[in-house]
Amino acid sequence: MANALPIVTSLEGRLLFAVPKKGRLNQATLNLLEGADIQFRRENRLDIALVKNLPIALIFLPAADIPTFVGEGQVDLGITGYDQVQEHDAGLRALYKARRFSGEITPEEETERNSKGSGIETVLDLGFGGCKLQVQVPEKGNYNSPKDLIGKNIGTSFVHLAQKYFANLEWEEEAAKEANGAPVQFSDKIQTKIIELSGSVEAACALGVADGIIDLVESGETMKAAGLKPIDTVVETTAILIKSRNPSNPALVDLIAARIRGVITAQKYVLCQYNVERSGLAAATKIAPGKRAPTVTSLEEDGWVAVSVMVEKKKIAPIMDELTKVGATDILAIMTPVHFISFLLSLYLVDCRYHDKRIQEHSERYSRLPSWLLPSWLDRLLFSPHPYGWVDRKKKQSDAAVAPGGTGNGERWYYHTKQKKLMKMETADAFEMQRSVLLGLAVVVLFAIWVFWRLGAGVVAWLAS
């Protein structure tokens, strides 16, 4: 490695951890790493970052490539979508099958390789990036069931899962025909044509490239805007933490998994505290049994106990109602006016942070001067550009170019779905930032009290003199 880049040589002895370099899973993954106190600084355009406080190196890769690197053992850990792992798996099986057909390997060798799997082990479901890989067809068309698509053209980025899906479907069709005594033609080659597309898959039907598509659906807005409807689900997915079969440092893998698990729990649960008469304790703990068990402590008042219990954030409101019904009092789910104000303040700060990031990454330069004369930060300061300005301008320019589904151009659907995601993400970040903001507020309040006290003391002294 005499001529190797310094960053590459410094990878030695470090656990390699692959994270999505862009796309839907990128920001949530970075938030998770921050929560797990994995500290790093990523140099501009460099896809490797050394972690400062642990012997780890982060490798920024496209989500779709992460299963390959982890499966082959070049990288120890990774975060990607379950759908990507399934696609990788289906790809490997297709490869072994092709090798068996070409005589490169025997049927026994194919079975053995398939049983070994892809070398990837799932460590943890991370809970974000949830969506479904669905078969979609035009809303106003002749296709109503997946079987109607046999022999047709299917556009997708998930070619291996699509091939597997239609191979099964075609096999089922032939088996049903055989059972009815009709002539059948079982074949290893599928009749349905799978067309590989790398993005904006929804446009394929309207443009006549495909009869149906297989693509990811979360809110369903992109699908609806493109005039499509779902007719089946191929895979349900969320982001997962994966590891290679033989990681270089298993103890460190366990440490990271434990930290990430902790961050997820903290994001998902809220501590609920209440007082209840001992006679009502059984009913109350039945309503909120906690993650493991509630903590119960006796109160000074005879016959009363205080209970602390972890409750899923999304269920807290109905649980509080139920607890009141069984006689629980002084219920506290930590959402006092101070918490509310600190949440609004956090949301404002998070929005400012993202707004600045959007301007940096998604606005055009306004000045015609070269960047060495007028750096981009000065350009932003002088001209205060708006992010995504090109979306509206492009729409005006291309009113004639009506998008599939007739609801605007492609960039526009993309922009709107992204905006909604952004709002959700900002709210989640605001909840995370809230504790620091609360601390900041407490410091400001203490400082204000001190200032008033000093002023008051000064005024009293002046009046007395």
Ligand SMILES: Nc1ncnc2c1ncn2[C@@H]1O[C@H](COP(=O)(O)OP(=O)(O)OP(=O)(O)O)[C@@H](O)[C@H]1O
């Ligand atoms: N709409 C969505 N909502 C939630 N998760 C999604 C959504 N779309 C994709 N994902 C998840 O994020 C993973 C990466 O998808 P994404 O489209 O962001 O990839 P990418 O690396 O940016 O690739 P591309 O260049 O194709 O956009 C998917 O495999 C899936 O697990």
Ligand SMILES: O=P(O)(O)OC[C@H]1O[C@H](OP(=O)(O)OP(=O)(O)O)[C@H](O)[C@@H]1O
């Ligand atoms: O159901 P929805 O919430 O509308 O999300 C679905 C869309 O999100 C993903 O694409 P993405 O926006 O990541 O861009 P891409 O089409 O370039 O992959 C996916 O491929 C769909 O197009």
